[in-house]
Amino acid sequence: MIFRSPEGLCEAHPAFAQALRRASLTAGLPNPRSDIDAICTCCYQGSATWGPGGKQMSQLKRAILSVSDKTGIVEFGKGLSGMGVEILSTGGTARELSSNGVNVTLVEDHTGSPEILDGRVKTLHPRIHGGILARRTEFHLTDLARIGADYIDMVAVNLYPFEKAAAKGVPLNELVEQIDIGGPCMIRAAAKNFERLVVVCDPADYGRVLDQLSTDKCINRDMRMELALKAFRHTARYDAAIVEELNRRFEAGERL
Numbered sequence: 001m002i003f004r005s006p007e008g009l010c011e012a013h014p015a016f017a018q019a020l021r022r023a024s025l026t027a028g029l030p031n032p033r034s035d036i037d038a039i040c041t042c043c044y045q046g047s048a049t050w051g052p053g054g055k056q057m058s059q060l061k062r063a064i065l066s067v068s069d070k071t072g073i074v075e076f077g078k079g080l081s082g083m084g085v086e087i088l089s090t091g092g093t094a095r096e097l098s099s100n101g102v103n104v105t106l107v108e109d110h111t112g113s114p115e116i117l118d119g120r121v122k123t124l125h126p127r128i129h130g131g132i133l134a135r136r137t138e139f140h141l142t143d144l145a146r147i148g149a150d151y152i153d154m155v156a157v158n159l160y161p162f163e164k165a166a167a168k169g170v171p172l173n174e175l176v177e178q179i180d181i182g183g184p185c186m187i188r189a190a191a192k193n194f195e196r197l198v199v200v201c202d203p204a205d206y207g208r209v210l211d212q213l214s215t216d217k218c219i220n221r222d223m224r225m226e227l228a229l230k231a232f233r234h235t236a237r238y239d240a241a242i243v244e245e246l247n248r249r250f251e252a253g254e255r256l
Contacts, residue, residue, distance in 0.1 A: 060219070063088070063154035064089065065080075068183075069161075076206040078100070079206075083214070087105065088110050088128075089105070090122045123182040157183045157187050162175070162179060192228075194228035195224075209223075
């Protein structure tokens, strides 16, 4: 595994830093590289630096932005791009960003696979989900290289407006098209990998994420954990709304 510096590890765990140095030297590897499968679960984090007092931070090089609610997305994209973050995007989000002067890479260009099935499949691809779920270990890095993928460090996604469509009473065949598939998959994957990624599902959080990036050049673990919990709550509520509405309609005899 790769660390920026053994001295950069949390000050609360000097023994682990010393063990990593010894393992590197024993294996004949240049510091701070080691192929030993040892992780300090408190301190190890993928694309990381450590701030004052051993505070762990998450750096950002690549983000995927794909939103239905485009509130604030242009300003967020400009902020990220201005800090050197590469932005991957899809469909309407990509058009909104591009038309406002934000450089984007289309997801289909990143994956080499076009959108299919009238947009039902956009981001369900190993180069996207591998880039999100991968930890920064030699094994995962090798797997990513094998499929031509790279790390994704931020997922900023919000979901198709299912509840709004349900409230309007749209026909079932229209309603099912408002059941987001790719969005929840990316949100849950990023939230699961909070040790390395930042997941943002609420436009209200764009400002403070940019503020921390501007100040610290990275996102600390506390915010990553907080946003991961928010993301899981978001997808849980979304699924609960789908179950409730479909159950009501099925019981009333509505069919496609």
